Amino acid sequence: MVAFLTRRLLASLLVLLIASYIVYVLTCFSGNPLQDLLQSNARNKDQLIAQRVQYLHLDISPFLRYFLWLGGILSAFTGHFTLGDSINGQPVTAQLGTAAMSTLHLVLTATIVAIVFGVLIGITTALRQYSSYDYGATLLSFLFFSLPSFWLAVMLKQYIAIGFNNFLADPAIATTTIVVLAVISGLVWLAIIGGTLRRRLIVFVISGAATGAVLTALSLTRWFTEPKLGIVVLTLMGVATAFLVTALSSGLENRKALYSALVVVVIGAVLYYPLQYVFEYMNLWIMAVLGLAAVIVGIVVGLLFRGNDKWVSARGAAITAAALGLLMMVDRYMQVWSAYMNASSISGRPIATIGASTPGLSGDFWVAGVDQFTHYLLPTIALMLISLASYSRYARASMLDVMNQDYIRTARSKGLTERTVVMRHAFRNALIPIVTIITLDFGALIGGAIVTENVFSIQGMGNLFQQAINQTDVNTVMGVFLVTGIAAIVFNVIADVVYSSLDPRIRVSA
Amino acid sequence: MTDNSQDPSGLHHDEPRFRSDAILPPADTTEPLGLDTESVLVAEHSENAIEMKEVEGLSQGRIIFRRFIRHKGAMISLVVLLFVVGLSFSAEGINALGLHIPGWWKFNYFQINPIVNDTAPTLRLWPFSLGDHPFGQDEVGRDVFAEVMRGIQQSIMIIVVIGLVSTTIGAVIGAVAGYFGGRIDSLLMRTTDMFIIVPLILLAAIVGHYAQGSGSFVLALILGLLLWTSLARLVRGEVLALREREFVEAAKVAGASNTRIMFKHILPNAAGVIIVSATLTMSAAILLEAALSYLQLGVQPPDVSLGSLIGLYQNSFETRPWLFWWTGIFIVIIALTINFIGDGLRDAFDPRQRRILNRKAKAAQTAAREKPATAQPQPTA
Numbered sequence: 001m002v003a004f005l006t007r008r009l010l011a012s013l014l015v016l017l018i019a020s021y022i023v024y025v026l027t028c029f030s031g032n033p034l035q036d037l038l039q040s041n042a043r044n045k046d047q048l049i050a051q052r053v054q055y056l057h058l059d060i061s062p063f064l065r066y067f068l069w070l071g072g073i074l075s076a077f078t079g080h081f082t083l084g085d086s087i088n089g090q091p092v093t094a095q096l097g098t099a100a101m102s103t104l105h106l107v108l109t110a111t112i113v114a115i116v117f118g119v120l121i122g123i124t125t126a127l128r129q130y131s132s133y134d135y136g137a138t139l140l141s142f143l144f145f146s147l148p149s150f151w152l153a154v155m156l157k158q159y160i161a162i163g164f165n166n167f168l169a170d171p172a173i174a175t176t177t178i179v180v181l182a183v184i185s186g187l188v189w190l191a192i193i194g195g196t197l198r199r200r201l202i203v204f205v206i207s208g209a210a211t212g213a214v215l216t217a218l219s220l221t222r223w224f225t226e227p228k229l230g231i232v233v234l235t236l237m238g239v240a241t242a243f244l245v246t247a248l249s250s251g252l253e254n255r256k257a258l259y260s261a262l263v264v265v266v267i268g269a270v271l272y273y274p275l276q277y278v279f280e281y282m283n284l285w286i287m288a289v290l291g292l293a294a295v296i297v298g299i300v301v302g303l304l305f306r307g308n309d310k311w312v313s314a315r316g317a318a319i320t321a322a323a324l325g326l327l328m329m330v331d332r333y334m335q336v337w338s339a340y341m342n343a344s345s346i347s348g349r350p351i352a353t354i355g356a357s358t359p360g361l362s363g364d365f366w367v368a369g370v371d372q373f374t375h376y377l378l379p380t381i382a383l384m385l386i387s388l389a390s391y392s393r394y395a396r397a398s399m400l401d402v403m404n405q406d407y408i409r410t411a412r413s414k415g416l417t418e419r420t421v422v423m424r425h426a427f428r429n430a431l432i433p434i435v436t437i438i439t440l441d442f443g444a445l446i447g448g449a450i451v452t453e454n455v456f457s458i459q460g461m462g463n464l465f466q467q468a469i470n471q472t473d474v475n476t477v478m479g480v481f482l483v484t485g486i487a488a489i490v491f492n493v494i495a496d497v498v499y500s501s502l503d504p505r506i507r508v509s510a
Numbered sequence: 511m512t513d514n515s516q517d518p519s520g521l522h523h524d525e526p527r528f529r530s531d532a533i534l535p536p537a538d539t540t541e542p543l544g545l546d547t548e549s550v551l552v553a554e555h556s557e558n559a560i561e562m563k564e565v566e567g568l569s570q571g572r573i574i575f576r577r578f579i580r581h582k583g584a585m586i587s588l589v590v591l592l593f594v595v596g597l598s599f600s601a602e603g604i605n606a607l608g609l610h611i612p613g614w615w616k617f618n619y620f621q622i623n624p625i626v627n628d629t630a631p632t633l634r635l636w637p638f639s640l641g642d643h644p645f646g647q648d649e650v651g652r653d654v655f656a657e658v659m660r661g662i663q664q665s666i667m668i669i670v671v672i673g674l675v676s677t678t679i680g681a682v683i684g685a686v687a688g689y690f691g692g693r694i695d696s697l698l699m700r701t702t703d704m705f706i707i708v709p710l711i712l713l714a715a716i717v718g719h720y721a722q723g724s725g726s727f728v729l730a731l732i733l734g735l736l737l738w739t740s741l742a743r744l745v746r747g748e749v750l751a752l753r754e755r756e757f758v759e760a761a762k763v764a765g766a767s768n769t770r771i772m773f774k775h776i777l778p779n780a781a782g783v784i785i786v787s788a789t790l791t792m793s794a795a796i797l798l799e800a801a802l803s804y805l806q807l808g809v810q811p812p813d814v815s816l817g818s819l820i821g822l823y824q825n826s827f828e829t830r831p832w833l834f835w836w837t838g839i840f841i842v843i844i845a846l847t848i849n850f851i852g853d854g855l856r857d858a859f860d861p862r863q864r865r866i867l868n869r870k871a872k873a874a875q876t877a878a879r880e881k882p883a884t885a886q887p888q889p890t891a
Contacts, residue, residue, distance in 0.1 A: 011700065012707070019704045023716065030719040142853075146793070146845035148800045151820060151838040158827055450715070451801050466805060469715050477716070485707050 028062035031472035084475035103460035110383035122395020144389035153455040165349040171224035182212035238265035443491025577858035584854020587847035598662035617653040619660035646832040664815040668730040675734025684745025718807040782859030789852035
């Protein structure tokens with residue numbers, strides 16, 4: 001294994017080296033880095049040109065200049081690592097650092113959401129193959145990956161951002177809208193759950209009525225001007241989570257698992273008011289500690305219920321605790337929403353269409369969080385919808401493949417419940433190929449989403465690269481190239497390792 | 511990349527999964543088992559038997575063609591795509607390779623016309639009338655319909671060129687690497703890695719910068735030179751499996767040259783993979799071209815493509831949304847139809863793919879499914 005990985009890494013590094021030479025030379029000849037100076041009217045034009053030629057070594061032929069650049073990297077061994085300076089004289093490493101941070105911020109959320117929902121949709125469509133839900137999801141996923149991302153982004157800006165901001169000025173939902181949404185929700189649930197005509201009708205009525213009731217309540221209480229969950233709704237949602245997690249992971253008949261998850265919800269509800277004081281002093285560290293504490297509490301509660309499968313209870317309780325903690329944070333974020341909306345720099349139009357944060361906005365952890373949310377919401381949706389489509393296709397194909405395997409038939413013939421067959425035998429095995437695809441995708445994501453960053457004016461890797469290529473800023477281009485290339489190599493290797501550790505039939509050999 | 515993931519799958523040459531599954535009991539003995547998967551399998555088994563009968567005595571190509579034309583989504587898509595292509599080329603005429611055939615539409619994409627109807631679209635569905643500028647005009651009065659039609663022409667030309675170039679290169683490199691193996695293989699595959707290591711859009715942006723000013727045909731050629739990598743890998747995997755087969759052995763014994771074996775014996779057998787992959791490359795290519803042109807790295811003015819039109823007008827969305835709608839809709843239509851056609855081709859070429867059951871078989875399947883619900887299954891002990 002180690003020998004295999006070393007060989008792979010060395011081969012990839014060699015490939016990267018050659019590729020970097022080609023990219024360097026290609027970029028050098030793709031334009032003139034002195035373009036902007038040649039066209040300028042500055043009095044000291046000649047001096048500026050001479051200056052830039054000197055510090056970028058433009059007097060040396062690109063074929064040789066590459067080795068100066070490479071030397072900068074290799075001097076990492078002597079502690080003078082440098083990627084050179086950009087055309088404006090700033091060190092490339094500094095620029096790359098900030099750009100990579102905002103890119104990661106953007107793509108990480110989008111990818112995680114896309115993975116969760118993509119896998120969910122893929123698995124459920126596979127389980128209900130050839131149903132109307134399956135056909136609908138297939139059609140939608142084809143549509144989404146046929147959408148040009150910039151077009152989708154512009155549409156989102158126009159209709160979602162501006163439309164939602166207009167709606168927030170007077171957050172009353174019209175009766176017709178409520179009826180239409182209720183019918184749509186009824187139809188969607190009917191298609192997802194399926195079954196006999198009678199069951200479908202019941203599902204349609206219940207889900208439609210529930211949607212209608214919630215929307216009416218939200219509209220009448222003008223919830224959108226001052227959104228809140230409050231302890232009652234929070235507890236109810238916690239109980240629902242407890243039931244859902246238990247039903248999926250161990251089955252509701254496992255009473256110990258169910259009770260431990262419910263006990264966690266009770267603990268969470270009791271701690272609701274005390275935690276509000278802690279939240280006042282919130283920062284990232286406290287958040288991490290609180291999250292960890294929630295998971296530990298869950299595990300401890302699960303273990304205290306003892307029994308043969310106490311770790312199953314512990315796992316369910318821990319997941320419930322984490323979900324509850326997340327809900328509490330959402331609740332706290334909602335509490336600052338109206339203050340945020342009425343801030344002078346927002347003035348009632350919270351969903352932003354450009355940039356990564358509101359300039360001149362000061363606030364605590366929570367306000368900053370809400371600000372980030374409003375700025376990253378649309379680019380995240382734009383990125384997410386497209387990768388969601390492909391993940392759901394992969395997950396569906398993989399799940400279908402697994403469901404046709406002999407061991408699934410064996411599991412069924414042993415008399416295992418459908419839940420056990422699906423969750424334990426099929427789902428886990430179906431995840432293996434998806435994991436490798438996701439790993440490779442992560443590597444590619446660091447290169448940035450050029451188009452999305454461009455539309456939403458986020459200063460990430462993609463934008464940095466695009467500006468650099470337009471100015472023939474070779475060092476910056478090479479910096480981006482290097483980061484993406486190394487990320488691709490590293491994630492390739494990770495994909496191999498993960499695959500061979502998840503699937504013992506795969507043996508890597510040198 | 512991953513050496514282990516390139517396992518020769520050879521899936522197109524396996525016997526269909528259920529066709530050879532002779533150990534399945536006949537339908538009437540399954541009741542005691544009462545498992546719905548079993549009954550479903552039996553239903554599919556008999557379904558496959560019907561299908562077998564249907565294709566008896568037909569050639570492979572004929573079977574694939576029949577499967578393809580039965581794929582509703584693919585057929586509808588094909589018709590729509592042909593309509594769009596026909597519309598664009600007939601409306602704006604052909605103006606390339608020395609040919610100058612005028613189209614039936616009265617405006618062309620660069621002329622500036624007097625503004626009608628405050629630049630809004632004059633298209634009316636009922637009573638149907640096109641008006642002077644059915645898709646509207648831009649702020650100086652260019653006809654959007656003409657621009658969009660020209661954009662479609664350019665985009666179609668670009669993806670066809672990309673498809674041809676990348677498929678040819680990919681197939682040849684994959685075949686050579688897979689057939690000869692050894693040094694040649696690792697050299698070619700490392701070269702492929704070199705292209706894969708760089709995110710495509712970055713590479714395309716650098717190279718697209720080169721193509722600036724030399725027209726969209728050159729741009730398409732250059733993009734084609736970048737997009738062959740995934741096909742090369744697929745073909746390599748396929749060839750690795752095929753070269754071990756008896757017919758290759760037979761050809762060798764008969765004295766066929768390497769080139770002949772590769773191109774006459776092996777590649778035709780990999781046609782399924784190649785055709786499907788080429789289609790999907792083309793649907794990715796239209797989005798890539800659009801994104802590049804949108805970033806002003808692709809097709810340059812005065813010529814237009816669907817992507818460059820959106821990039822050109824991106825700041826006038828609020829005042830003239832029609833500058834966006836039509837272009838975007840046509841990009842979506844083209845990409846979507848090509849995707850569906852690719853899906854249909856994949857289904858047609860993959861014998862493992864179970865056909866969507868027809869109504870009769872579906873009824874049989876439901877009947878089989880409901881049995882265990884009514885009569886409790888008895889374990890056979």
